[in-house]
Amino acid sequence: MDAILDRLNRLEELIKEQSLSQKEVLNFTEATIYLELSASHLYKLTSSGTIPFYKPNGKKIYFKRSELNEWLLSNRQQTTTEIESIAENFKIKKGGGQS
Template sequence: MDEIIERLDNLQRLIESQGIYTKEVLNFNEACQYLELSQSHLYKLTSAGSIPHYKPNGKKLYFKRSELES
């Protein structure tokens, strides 16, 4: 039973990660996963203006997947 639950958890994580590759706008955590960067490194890139990002309400960071690819 534990093996089945573990496999289901792995499938769920895989399905969730696949959504990152189809979404156009990514939140901060999704961008970290997509770019395979740590949170601290991505924060450094955004604060230095080295990576395009958006803060529509002045709090949360968002990224366009197409801009991250280029």
């Protein structure tokens, strides 16, 4: 009986995840799950204006998935290879071309 309940719980979780992955607008709780952030951290991000969000009636907070994706992918860090390439190009342009 426990095994059946465990499987049902897992199926329920999978259905919720599937439903969440198809929504374009997420509520606050769904956004914490999607972003893998604690509620308090997400509140800090919204109060500081760090993350884009909507308050249509001035109370509940909603998020647009595409904007969350853009936010997640912001502030990209360059790889060591990219930094080395930029430095090499800079040296060539400045006339110090040999390594």
